[in-house]
Amino acid sequence: MSSTLKKNLDSLQSLARERTVKTQNIEFDLETLIKRIDKGIVKLDPDYQRRHRWNDELSSRLIESLLLNIPIPVIYISQDIDVDDETEDNVSRFTIIDGQQRLTAIYRFMKNELELAGLETLQDLNGLRFKQLPPFLLRRLDERTVKCLRIDSTLDPQVKYDIFERLNTGSVKLEPQELRNATARGPFNDALKRMAGNSSFRKMLQIPSENPELSAKVRKMEDLELVLRFFSLRNGGYKELSKGLKTFLTERMEEFNLLPQQSISKMEEEFSECMSFLDCALGVNAFAKYNVQAGQIVKKMSSFNAAVFDAISVGASEYFTREQIASKDALAISKFDDYHVLFEDSDFFLAVSGATADVSKVKYRIEKVIEHLAK
Known part of the structure; x- marks a missing residue:
């Protein structure tokens, strides 16, 4: 041998x-x-x-x-x-x-x-x-x-x-976040459920304020996964993504559960501030996907797109200071006036379309938003 x-x-x-x-x-x-x-x-x-x-x-x-x-x-x-x-x-x-x-x-x-x-x-x-x-x-x-x-x-x-x-393998297939909810219990998992109830967040996800449980996003815990994605990818986290988004999110969930309660409470405050800021800047269609030609919106293709959520929420969190976000700084908000032109970039459009968990697509769409805000 x-x-x-x-x-x-x-x-x-x-x-x-x-x-x-x-x-x-x-x-x-x-x-x-x-x-x-x-x-x-x-x-x-x-x-x-x-x-x-x-x-x-x-x-x-x-x-x-x-x-x-x-x-x-x-x-x-x-x-x-x-x-x-x-x-x-x-x-x-x-x-x-x-x-x-x-x-x-x-x-x-x-x-x-x-x-x-x-x-x-x-x-x-x-x-x-x-x-x-x-x-x-x-x-x-x-x-x-x-x-x-x-x-x-x-x-x-x-x-x-x-x-x-x-x-x-049962009759109702569980989603990745439902699996994490069962196998990665802890204080951050509990905090995810509180943050997912944020009114601005639900508004931009097209989740009805009355009877939110009727939304498939809520029933399948997709709303919780989006909050987890926000925290996992921000602060340069998207640059560390290398072995697939699902595994990356599970590992981050375990790490966040080990944080002291004080740190988790701060994260809750920052999430609330960021969602309120984006609601003020972009409103109910903050995370919509558009078909844009010659700088003009030709068609709204969907009212909510998870990949657009990554790009906008993480990009804003990376580019603006917490003070700008918390105060809803007017100059910061004005940076989103023509953000829809991003969709005219064929590479950005591709990065929010099909196989959106692809590592290169995640990095590209976030960096493209940061680049746009820096103009």
Whole structure:
């Protein structure tokens, strides 16, 4: 065996050992599982009512399966804190890696929040809630158990993200930020949810102020990812982008979660100031995409474009001082008077079109905005 091959095999063996997942099969009856969620031992997403992707009919079909004793898929949980470790009462020991929608549906029903709808086999139960079920069906639910596969507590967060992504083959595909929300919990993740509620930000993203949960951007957590993109790419971050935007954002999320609360609070203030500034400068169509010819807008191609958001928000944050942004400096705002001419540049237009996560496109569109503001 050559030394190179032996070295490669040793490296492969080391990597395989490092990435091997240790698991344990466990089984919970529904009552115990609900109690553990209530006590915070098992952590569901804190915003599950707002971000829950299953509609009532899909949730009801799962409950019908439980009542008919039809097997349901295994729920994968991550043991984040070992059972012997001391911790504060409000810190969860387990989080859901895969099965959050199923577990949320069960939780909602057993908490009397879900009204059964769209059942075909047990049609007489449509319109009923948990407490209205006949006693024999309540006994069935008492006896039902849910099979879980527990992932070892020592696992690297990135490996948990990979597991979540590989398991994500259900009827409702999870988006990258939904994966991060489940595998990269922490103070910055909580702050993302607060910042995404900023009124100017929502206005420019075309998210309705009333019933924002009706927006696909909110349901899929795309709004949270946009906030994460802003902080990940600003302060020269876009220059460090080299191995793909998705991985880059996940790594930044982990880094930001480790920041002290004081730093995170400052970031929240800066985000609010920047969105208010851009709202004042550009209004509701701040991040629209245009077809521009001879310096004139021929057509608005979309009211919101995520790549344009990167270019405008990060470009402004890079070029202007915090004082200019916070005070809504008139000269700074005037720099955007003819910003639409950027779209006449074929390279810029390409950089906000198709495969927009491409590293070279991200860098180009941000630098082009900075260059325009510097004129």
